[in-house]
Amino acid sequence: MKLLIGLMLGAIVLSAAPLCTTLTTYATYITAGSCDIDGYLFSGFTFSNNAGGLTSQPTPLTAAGITVNVIDNDGLNQIGLQFVSTGAPLFTATSTLTLARRAVYDIGYTVTKCVGLGCEHGAPRPSLTGVALTVMGGSVGGVGTYKEDKTTVPATSPSSPLTVLQSGSQTTSGTFPANTTSITVADRLDLKSNTKGTANKASVDSFENVFTEAPDAVVPEPASLLLVGGTLLALAQTLRRRKK
16 A cells, blocks of 8 residues: 555656756757657757758858747647747858858657656646648748748648748648647758859748647646545555554
């Protein structure tokens, strides 16, 4: 009985991964390995920047030059991450008089819902039902272009990858199969100046991935769980006295 009660109380106070933090560099996320938003584990962060086979930007953004903001909107049952370029350079590809340039940024991670009493809310989290991809502050000059692709496993409906082409700031979205508990995300931001000439460029300020949760089921509050644990402890003590 003592062992059972100890395990139950231990599960109630079990701490999950540290909370994901706003205004933190993506390099910090990669080093940390995982963090929690509203009881969902974000983990396996990856990053690469390359020229995609064309002449690269001379100073492309690194993971340390990208700021991550946390999205946690309880009222809309939404969680996610926003990736913002900090300072110069932006997410950009800019031609010179003699060279066309390209910049490709790949960001990946996994989102998994928490199960068991160790979850932030004291109960398993609902499944994820959909995702929205938003690009903000996108602009082009001359024959510059940008494209943002978001591939997810499982794939979204109506299609995956979700794609945003150059048109200022815009959003595209999709839904996941029923009872989706884990998602692997691959974002690719592809910017091209296409031809040489100083008027040709493409740039993006930020982009974000917002996931929608299924509505919360009615679950016991952590305080209620602690009350149950205390009641069980008192019952165990009573039974022990009776045996004596």
